[in-house]
Amino acid sequence: MVIGLLSYLDGLFYKDGLFRDTLNNYEASNKDFDLVFIGNSHSHSSFDPRVFELQLGAKTFNLAAPAQRLVTTQVVADMLLKETKPDLAVLNIFSLSLNETNNDAYKAFQLGTLDFLPHSVAKSKTIFKMFPFHEWPTAFSETLRYHYNWDNTSSFTAPYNYNLRYDVYKGFATYKTTYDSVAFKKFQKKYDKRDAEVKKLSSLQKQRIDAIIALFDKNNVPLLFVNAPDEAYHISTNFRTYAECITAYLKSKNQTILDLNLFKDTLGLEKEHYRDPNHLNTRGALLVSQFLADYVQSNYEIGKSISEEELHKNRYYLMKHGFPKTITSTNHTKDSELFTLGFRNTHLYYTDRNRIELAIEVDKETFSNTKMLLQYGFRDNKPGEEKFKTWITLDPANVLTYNNKHYAIVTLFPTKEELYDLELRLRSSSNQVVLTHDYLKL
Known part of the structure; x- marks a missing residue:
């Protein structure tokens, strides 16, 4: 009875985030997608389903969430593959995907995804590994975590409070605006210091990659890895060599990865195409999505189930x-x-x-x-x-x-x-x- 009551209240006590709206949008669909994007903010800021619907005729959804690590993406993928088998899944991966610094900020970001996912064995295992024993009750229950917030409860299905800068469509979410020189100076100061060369991935990082590959192999769903454009790639040795190590490991596992940072000039990406130096805006996402749609069309067999009504x-x-x-x-x-x-x-x-x-x-x-x-x-x-x-x-x-x-x-x-x-x-x-x-x- 107590567990049932907590489960009900968890739908009212939560810390809101983009992924709640994304998941509500996903749940409201019939889930028969031809193409699905998963991963972190680089994914939901870069890959616009509108472009893939138009160029490929593919019913498309972006199921990514901010600051999501690969260990959490695994839980999202587990949910997805139990409910549907898309013709292709595209997973954005870069250094942050594999950074599991187990501090409060890291755990809070992962709960920003996990809180809204349905209960599952995969979700439970992830929480057990991520949190010490004494934190399990609050990790599993938003009510126990946010019970003090009585005056600010709302339904899980309530509309998300987007501001007008946002451009949102089927899980894709970014700003229409670009950044200023002040934001770039802060970014440059942050990444200039990250000059340590990365020479190889850790055994845990390799395990995370192996696990997601195995999950998609088991479900016979093709998986394409991508690395979305990020200005840090071009100024930080650490960021770039991390990406190179990820690419090398994926290729050693016979996986396909498309590092879109290598196509910056081909894409014609400039400052005006970024909402901040790490993330594309609407205009940048349009360019990158058009490029990726052409790549997918040339290399994969994708269904064309988007309807005229949806278009x-x-x-x-x-x-x-x-x-x-x-x-x-x-x-x-x-x-x-x-x-x-x-x-x-x-x-x-x-x-x-x-x-x-x-x-x-x-x-x-x-x-x-x-x-x-x-x-x-x-x-x-x-x-x-x-x-x-x-x-x-x-x-x-x-x-x-x-x-x-x-x-x-x-x-x-x-x-x-x-x-x-x-x-x-x-x-x-x-x-x-x-x-x-x-x-x-x-």
Whole structure:
């Protein structure tokens, strides 16, 4: 009875994180994916399912989580392979994947994945190994760990509180923005010190790699290892030689690894393609995903089970085909203030799982920083109650180029299923309306 009560309460007491939303999205699907990405933040920031859906026709999901080590990825993979057998799994691996410094920060990051996974033998074994005996109760129970947080409980399935910088789709999650010189100086200072050459992997690190290979072999699912682009590769001897040791070991095990850091120039990656020096942003993920999709198409047999209905929620499909199906679209005429500011068309459309998105086509030559007000109400708004409002600044530096057109992207993350009187307008003396829509049901 006590265990049952704790299991119930664990769905209310938890420390929130991206992986909760990813797993809810995964659980809401029918899980018959052709292609699945697993691993850490390099994976969920780099590999955009939209690109693989469009280029390969493959039903795709990104099941990665921040700061996830390979020992924890093993538990995710165990869950995945019990429920589905994709045509290909892609696992991002680099030095952090194998770093098991057993301190509180490391354990907290791993619980950020493990907390949201269903109970399993693999999960239990991992917790037993990761935590000393006296920490087992709190490691297994979020309620025991966060019981003091009574005034901040919420359902496991509650919407995740993304900020508007995020670009999210089927587990893929990164920022649309790029970093500044201050962030780069901090990064450079951190990685300049990491100059110790790595000459070989430890026996434990090899065991972790062997275990994940064996799991996929047992389930007859092809596994492709990749190493996503990271600026640290080019300034840190430690980071680069670690990657080289991982590559050498995987090749000795007859595994395929694609180190995308070696293709930086081919990909044309610049500062503008990173949200921070370690992670790609939307624009960088687009380039890398297109490259990887071509590689997968040339080297693997992948199913093509993505449906037309799902593609109509795919930003790049809509852009490629001229937005054939949207909630509403507005053309900004030459006599309008918006046209003068560089606005050409605005499209509102559904994207994955209770999200909507605005793609504002702009003329890159005349478009400049533009402040806007976005607001909408909910069905249960009381008379006179304020609508949801947020100020948005559209920055030319964050414009996305696709199919020779340029777009400012705004992703909305409503917390309720029905929206009323959605309105986007300029924050200027004219308050000109960019787009309106009376009613939306997510």
